[in-house]
Amino acid sequence: MSRVYNFSAGPSMLPDFVLARVKEELLEYRDTHQSVMEMSHRSKEYLSIIEACEAKFRSMLGVSDDYTVLFLQGGAYTQFAMLPMNLMTVNRTADYLITGSWGEKAYLEGKKFGEARIVASSEDKNFTYIPEIDASRLNPDADFMHFCYNNTIFGTSFSSTPSSIVPLAADVSSMILSKPLDVNDYGILYAGAQKNMGIAGLTVVVIRKDLCDRSPVDIPSMFSYSIQQKNQSMFNTPATFPIYVLSVMLDWLDEEIGGLAAMQKINKEKSSIIYDYLDESNMFYGTVEKSSRSDMNICFISEDDSINKEFCAAATAAGFLNLAGHRSVGGMRASVYNAMPIEGVKALRDFMSTFEKEHK
């Protein structure tokens, strides 16, 4: 089988380990004589999968018993609404950091539920950096402070968790499981699975248990953290197959990679290969400030837009897929999530280098 290198911002590549295991178990999962896709979510066969998945996830990320892990649906965008619907309910105000499109969308949803305040933004320079946070602007009465850790579209990332005086809420969709993270710094974390946790259709929410008590009783049941917590992700039928794929992703991280610190080292090595090339290139340059660079999404561009177009077309023809940048940035974006092998990154670097030489 000849595989392409898929640099999509998500859904994106899966590790060979995961693809092989899923195929091997697809029609008959171990000794159950059925496919995971066919299992009743309440059967003992499936419960053993989802319970093991949660245990592995907790162990991998270091999630204590103070937190609930929820396997929900609807993507991060659904959380943009569930978050204020459930938690902006004490003082009806929350702080938002705006470091890109997704943080801004979260803010716009928050405004529908109360006073959402912008306390820092990098919109002045088209989100090409992570702004400093002026502590005097933070509201001690905010029900939470929200931010997006890694900005998929603009290719920036916080390098560490910002400090906060109120419960911290974060969209970690494009960085979860890419490096260690101290969950205890957060009130709530959430992420779509289709970047580092498998396939589309699953959203993982990690929420401090006491925050679930804030859920108002008159909101729709499906959108209540309290109800989801009480039912342990089984309030209705969860996305059974994507949860299974996450469990295989966790096995890969554990057995083949060796955990999150090892994953971070590999991810740093991968992104450096491209950034180092960009810093030397006379044709392409990175679009964001060096100190704000993301290890997951690498945005770059040439001054000559005809070169950008030609590069994307040539890359696609050579089996490097989905390198066109988001329309709000232009140029190119290479998303190099956990599953992108280092060989793919080196091959892309070599392709860029050759392309540059040929277009001198």
Added chain:
Amino acid sequence: MSRVYNFSAGPSMLPDFVLARVKEELLEYRDTHQSVMEMSHRSKEYLSIIEACEAKFRSMLGVSDDYTVLFLQGGAYTQFAMLPMNLMTVNRTADYLITGSWGEKAYLEGKKFGEARIVASSEDKNFTYIPEIDASRLNPDADFMHFCYNNTIFGTSFSSTPSSIVPLAADVSSMILSKPLDVNDYGILYAGAQKNMGIAGLTVVVIRKDLCDRSPVDIPSMFSYSIQQKNQSMFNTPATFPIYVLSVMLDWLDEEIGGLAAMQKINKEKSSIIYDYLDESNMFYGTVEKSSRSDMNICFISEDDSINKEFCAAATAAGFLNLAGHRSVGGMRASVYNAMPIEGVKALRDFMSTFEKEHK
């Protein structure tokens, strides 16, 4: 491979045709050199899958251009909230028929958004029949009338679409694609995929386009029919793999079954095998009125509860899975969705018959 017969209420069995095709295409979808699970939802490779899926679905069910087809997430329970959030917005009142647990849950969510009125109920006899609808009780000002077509838990079903003077809204999760349905009778139809349309994590909504105009602008974007319509199910990342499985299910219905009329004939034949046995049995009897029997979910019971328990255990040991009835009914339930082969139904009937003889 030795397969079990899975009588789960959902998720449940998939046709061999579908399992084989999904496995064959799993790692490398046709000439794309990637798995469907890895495809960017906005790539041309994936767009061809989702567009073909919608076209096949429209053709199979007979959905005209007056209707939008949405591929969403969150199950029918999410629709219980989205429905009133979007549509109970003209006169802020809606009529609900209560014929089982799911219809009742939909009603309880509706009450959170306006005046939800119960216009018919079969709760007086524990939902063992489909009630007559007294036309004089219907509210001509209702924004919609909601009902659940097939009641998974209680094993009853409407035999045809009830007439309505306002837009009809229906949860068709456990009967969609099991027989022809005139979509033009409805304002909105919705269904979770995990019974007759593949795997969990996908919800299909069919809504008359003009009704989308009712969506208020201040509701969460993810829950707005209007926004989902404008973005053709791509407002955020849809459940890409479950949508692909639906497209294979539709191929199976078309190529191997021959469409919905043929499927209905087979389903009627399957349910008759069990119902005919029950009508003759001295040990087991069906729990619902004959005229209200569902062809999808067959509920039956023995007067002796120790027999019920022994039967379920013996059936499981013999490879007939998930036959225990819902706790609100007790006894047994055999869910025989499209994918359950007639051989499975005959084998269950024979097993019941032998069990009865051995326990005389």
